Amino acid sequence: MLARIYSPSKTAMQSGKAKTGFWILEFDRATARTIDPLMGYTSSADPLAQVKLKFPTREDAVAYAEKHGIAYRVIEPKQPKRRAVSYSDNFKYDRKAPWTH
Structure with a gap:
């Protein structure tokens, strides 16, 4: 039984x-x-498919899995790519995209 540890x-x-x-x-x-x-419902014979445990930190989740002998894999969260955008950049003379109107 394999578990995933991730941050939503x-x-x-x-x-x-x-x-x-x-x-x-x-x-x-x-x-x-x-x-x-x-009825057309989907079901599963696996009772652990319904289990989701929440932890405040990654270390707590890993410690719980190791304490109970659960094989796990950690999925690191992706950091969003932020770029500085300002409204005045739409009217620059050296704009890369040409005007469409």
Whole structure:
């Protein structure tokens, strides 16, 4: 049983960094999901597929996995690429993109 340890990124629906800054230990699926023929619901026989543990730091999540003998892999968060953009750059004389209107 392999687990992933990751820090969730912010959603596209928010501009701030709410609901980020913590780490999640989540188990990978041991069996594939199946489709119920009557209702069409998807289900799994793996009870660990529903488990998500939240930790305040990466070290806490790694310590928990090592203490309980859980094989894990750490996925490092990607840092966003920020670039300084100003409104006045749209009107520069030496602009790389030509005007379209």
